[in-house]
Amino acid sequence: MPSSLKGAAKYLGKPGLISLGGGLPCAENFPIEELTIKVPSPPGFSEEETSKTGTTVTTGKYDVSNGSGAYDLSIALNYGLGVGSAQMIRFVTEHTEIVCNPPYEDWQCALSVGSTSSLEQAYRIFCERGDYVISEEYTFASAVETALPLGIKFVGVQVDSEGLLPNLIDEILTNWDATARKARKPRVLYTVPSGQNPTGATQGTARRQAIYKVAQKHDLYIFEDEPYYFLQMQPYTGPNSPPVPAPKTNEEFLKALIPTYLSMDTDGRVMRMDSFSKVIAPGTRVGWVTASEQIIERFVRHNECSNQNPSGISQLVLYKLLDETWGHHGYLQWLIHLRLEYTRRRDALLEACEKFLPKDIVSWNPPAAGMFSTNKPLTIAEMEDQVFLAAVGNGVLISRGSWFTAEREGFEAHELFFRATFAAATEEKMAEAIYRFGDAVRACFGVSNGGGDVEA
Template identity: 60%
Template sequence: MSPPAAVDIEVTGVTDTSSMVIPDPLTLDDVKAWRAKTKMPTGVAAMANSDMFKSPACYNKPSAKRWDHILSAEAKARKSSTLKAAAKYLKQPGMISLGGGLPSSEYFPFDHIDIKVPEPPRFSEDEMRKYGKVARAGRHDIRDGTSEYDLEIALNYGQATGSGQMLRFVTEHTEIVHNPPYSDWQCCLTPGSTASWDATLRIFCERGDYIITEEYTFSTALETAHPLGIRAAAVKMDEQGLLPESLDDVLTNWDEKARGARKPYLLYTVPSGQNPTGATQSIERRREVYKVAQKHDLYIVEDEPYYFLQMQPYTRADGPSVPAPSNHKEFLKALIPSFLSIDVDGRVLRLDSFSKVVSPGSRVAWIVASEQIVERFTRHFECSTQNPSGISQLILFKLLDEQWGHSGYLDWLINLRMQYTNRRNTIVQACEKYLPTEVASWTPPTAGMFHWIQVDWKKHPKAIAGESHDAIEEAIFNAATERNVLVSRGSWFKADSTVDEDGMFFRATFAAAPADKITEAIKRFGEALRAEFRLC
């Protein structure tokens, strides 16, 4: 079921991974049969890893490269948790545990949790109220033989990799969608991608290092790095995002003396629906970026919260709409292959998440990387965040595994694709109607939830009079807020604040507001631009 475009790979490995055969991956039809041959660890704090749940096809592939040379001193110093490791003895028959600080489940003040969820394909709020099913999670469902996961397990301490129940689901999902082309990949659950990114910086970087990122990038990613003494070197972008030739230029001409730091090892990129620009890298662009990474031994952090918010092609208000993918195979084929799916070296760390496709408040995400790297993350999480909320994992298990399965989850993602397509169309059509094209321009996004609007600030009357870029950006921003519309200033997302901006941009989000509010907001922003540029 993996996208066919991910199979005919042009990139080549730079070690023993250069000779490889990619077998058929796990498919939706295979999951039930393969699960029958595996065993779910169901005890308190039961140890689990992706090798328990990957199909045999994975092991016919070569192993990932080793990355000892880019691990930080902190990462290398971490040892396994003695208390977490002791949990392996709990599975011995007849074992009476006096060794761990695990509270008895009889002191958990919850007997059961009921959640009402939609039944595919009836996903609307009204349909969920009318046709939705109630899923119950009880205290002793495992003991009673009614489920593989229950409150007795979910409410107690767990392993840093997450529960085996949810780890199995994301492992299968990763193989079905991405089919990594090396054998020793692993998944590890995390309490959100922000926590994943914070750990990434500490595992790969030392204070004073640089990371590489797009010239405009997720502001929180930068704000996480700065207090750790880590700076960002910016790579130029176009409508598809990161430019591989700019990436190559930055690394080829890296001057350690001028920069005051060694050449970077880490690239942070948001390839699909990039925050803030909405840009999406084509498969050709991703292959080109990967080749540059191979050339410079660069490790890629693929932050992909918007991967499944890829949309149908944009059509104008008077044009024909593009129908939804008709089945799961067509949907998966329509997705641009990920960096993980072309990673023949094991040089990609994928940050994946349920935040944008199920619920950000669940605080459940996961990483995918080579076994060596995931082991270092596990050691880090054992002594920090530990694992995502057990209640969140249990609720997601009830929804995604017991109620929907992988097939129903893909139905949900197809639904989201069409919902976001409609929202994108609404905001772009509003821009076509209300924004003054004399000074405003844009490219319709093909993924994500952001619309990036460029403003020709040099045509502003104050620019002609010598006012600065920042002053004019602030004037436009204030003119918009005075008209009760909030858009984000592009300068908030600059990776390198020491470089003067030539362009001026504003980010509009089309994820939350209803269609009529989106249209009204763009109309107000258009009024602000006309007033500021004296186009009225």
């Protein structure tokens, strides 16, 4: 049900009305008079360029009533709407239209406090205790760990280098035995289509279309979790080939992106989860979801009785940066900048892998999107602990594949892999880390160092 107190807001439109209704503090008593940020001016996005050509943007407490701005501290610091501020909702809706342009009328956006929270709310909207959700066999650990306390389990589907296999989803659902499983047929597919975590796999256009078809056949609702969508990188050309030229315009960039599920959602069966964590900063704790009006209404009701809405300070900083300073054009330029940044990082990690890992026992796929590359020694299960601890002993932390298993109870791993990120360390550190990891793997498998030298 709608919140009684937030429902009273409908009367606030009456001209001249004085409200003694809601317990909103008076802006006078907010001890922050001004907030200033220094941000890059497109196209000079690097820290060095920003130190020279950056823009300084100041917000006052009463800019809106002074006519000097569309959002100010008196608004951002007070209670807000469960859907998010009008200012940020407008921006993310326009952005979603530019990128996804959903093919039905009544789609809407609502702000979230990040995609883990969106997902938790989506589980509570769509699932009941005892339900199964379908996902990649290895998936975002927090997606599973958020579901477990709600009594929701995962059915993992085997993947290839493009992720989820649609015929296997079809098979699982067609042969679903509710009695044997003690659970009704799954109604929800959770997927990370681009730069899947932890495998790094990205579903191509045809793969997405095929999966959407299976969803239609079995009336599955799709949770499209896309934190890495804008970390789709330039095609990987290998260590000795020239790189593919960068997109020259925003239009070229948008065309190079793989179509989203939302963009092919003729039925309104997709909730897309976007997040500023990977494209601006995780510390904003701001994301948004896009879905049909009915689903967004449920989502906002849930916001009202949990997190309420994202930090107004975060919303204000994002608005000032994205809308007022950069605009949509500048933001897309920033996303191209990020694409090239992550391409450079991935190439550095893969170069170190080529150089330092024993190819006879470790394999990897160059990722097309995201933050992760998966290293797969060619033997099974119980080595994981040994390799992980040997790697830590050698001074490198790398994530275990088993942390990401979708099915938790009684699951037996049939492959051993480790997830390395190219998002966090510098290029030199990445090379050093892969050198150390290679050493650890060699030691565990009793292979001598035939690879390169980190000093080289």
